[in-house]
Amino acid sequence: MSSEPLVDPALYREVVGRFATGVAVVTTVAGGTDHAMTVNAFTSVSLEPLLVLFCVEKIARFHEFVLAGGQWAVSVLTDDMRDASNWFATRGRALDGQLEAWPHTRGPVTGAAILASAVAALECRTYAVHDAGDHSIVVGEVLSLDVPDPRGKPLIFYEGTYRSLA
Template sequence: MTQTVDQSAFRGALGRFASGVTVATTVLDGVDHAMTASAFTAVSLDPPLVLLCSHKTSRFHDAVLDSKIWGISILAEEGMAASAWFAHKGRPLESQFEGIAHHRAESGVVLMDQSLAWLECTTETVVDAGDHTVLIGAVTGAGVRDDLDDPLLYYRSHYGTIVRRPDSEKTVYEGGA
């Protein structure tokens, strides 16, 4: 039985899931491609696998399918302007990294300097999923910055960051089951 879902309610429900913000990058034939992505998550620790969703109409989509390599920059709060820039459709490919601090990974993909961590990935599995493609990547490289600790978050179309609480998950739970 096919059920119709109210699109406004669906989008509203998804918007209420707070997520981290990443910039996904790839390079194809010497041309860098990038997109802001919140549809990213860990899949497996052993072997190390992550998942990224890419909209089928984006320039990034076809490039990452062809290149089969990609980077993920998990943005710090200071990466908000970069996140907004790489979410903007139609930006020029050839100059899109001008004025944005970045470096090139061993695989050749660009990684953002305003990040808490970076991952380099090789596409292992591609899954067709409606208007998106799900990429599952084998992690081939990873790095973290210990001098930054404020993640960039996204919730209901707004950027934010965390508020640290003394009763966080790092606090040992002493209650009963």
């Protein structure tokens, strides 16, 4: 039996990259420290109960903290927040002061940071975690909702680059 993949990984990335996604930052507080990570694998799951999910790479330091914390917030980014997306996607950045450049509030339920200019925000409690290869699928029960910037337009990721709605 050959260990060669049946599908070329580069072609896989190209093909799935043609699915337009929104961009969000997921935050949590663990041990009194803020943790944050950019995600584009985020979606609603269920209306009864209210569930959403995001995917996190197992080797990301955020993985350990979001699972340990058990509560987290999602800030859906506006099209003028590309810098925030890039910053929170930077591996190994210092945790101290990482939110200073981004105005935010604390979620009333979780205490996790919610970016003030987000187009949408949710606070969640971990409902289930599923193994998915090199990632974990983290399913959350929605605890609160907000629309920080009701006029904002979402940041879109398509074909490996940021886009905006026309």
